[in-house]
Amino acid sequence: MRVFSTIVAACTLAVTVTAVKVVPIGISRPIHKLPPIHKRAQTWTQELQNNLTGGGYHAEVEVGTPGQKVSLVIDTGSSDVWVIDSNADLCIDPDMQEVYGGGCIATYDPSDSSTYEIIDDGEDVFSIQYVDGSGAQGDYFQDTIAIGGTKIKSLQMGLATNTTINSGLLGIGFAANVAAKTPYSTIIDLLVEQGLIGLKAYSLYLNDLQSSTGTVLFGGIDTEKYIGDLQSVDIGEDSRSGTYSSFTVALSSLVGSQDGRSTEFFRSHPEALPVVLDSGTTLSYFPSMVTDKIYDAFNAVDDTSDSGLVYINCSYLNANITFDFQFGSSDGPVIRVPVDEMVLDNIPAYIDLGYLNKSELPFDNACSFGIQPNTGIYLLGDTFLRSAYVVYDLDNLKIALAQANVNATESNVIEIEAGGNIPNATGVVSHIEATATATGLPGTGNGSGNGSALPTVTVTSSAGASNTSNTGTRAVPAPDWQALGVAVVAGFSAMVGGLIIVL
16 A cells, blocks of 8 residues: 655745734645555555645744744644654554655654653653544653744644654644643734733635645734625534534525526525534535535546545536635625636546556546545635635634635735624625626525525626736636536536544
């Protein structure tokens, strides 16, 4: 069994911060990445691997005194920060490296830090496992960590001496989701406790698929990175524990659009679909009742039980198709995702590596599709998040969403103040605006029988806008359904699973 991994070179972005208490950190990802494929018997099977083995968004931080540079995956789906010990098994064992796709990306040596302090209470040891079965074990320790040049003192972190993952992780979720038996202050908690930011809140900007860098702002928002107004939705409680432990929001509809025609793939009847906004997941995962409709519309081939992939014709990469995700109620925020964020042209690379046989593919021009079926936990990963500007407000239990202004070249950072809420600040003006409406759609009913009329996207031209900071924004194509006929299509790609802790 072998997994391929891309070793990342993370970089820190320069961000103009005019606020008093905002901590920025640049994040980057591999430009060339492949979903991990495992060989089992005579078939190739993709397991739900976290992005540490298949790509992901990394942040370069410094741990210890003097600071040791470590590349960590940014993950909103978990809450522990952990690093790999320089003598961890994966770092020194060639057999493990063969199985798990290479050695360690960046490690930490506690003997080289004057501020290192082991935490040993006889009960709590660091042990974390993700839904894909990967994980890490070791000790908890305290040390200084520097992000974006800002030092956070005495942060409790995991030190992995045994790991099947080749990079550490920067978990920025709820404190209730830490792996330790004894609760402790997370990095978000300490940022507030040490007066570095005003509110337990941060904004996430991944940028589009063709860009290798994005930004996280702890304690602030950047109005140049989104279009129009931020709209908030409530974070939902965990159905099992009744606590707030993940960034779960209500997805009320998923609609595909082309040339003014739309078809619904999901609409709450009457309940919305709880989905987790998880930067530690590359793809998006839905119940089969949703993915079946999508695959049928696109003539996609679900091969997840064999190769671990869903195949789709690469011609869809050039189609003017969008997917509109609406959250909350009928007037909730709508995020429009272009099809080229959802179809991944990675099959030729697999063929070149000998992991797929071209003669066995269902299409001559095959790509992989970025939505996969799942049960129990439904995730909106990076294939969705790249099109959204997301503000995670842990204090007020809100998620604010707006359309991302991809490839923005300017920055205007506003502080989220202590005791306050997400600022009511308008972003840039877009040439194409997405707004929620309630209109009957051809072939999908007029609001009777199956609930109210479908929420769609109204495309409004703003060509005369004078805002010049939006010159880097990719124009979202007007829907054009003629290429697909009356029967509409929509879709997603295939890859890797979420960094949601198994409790």
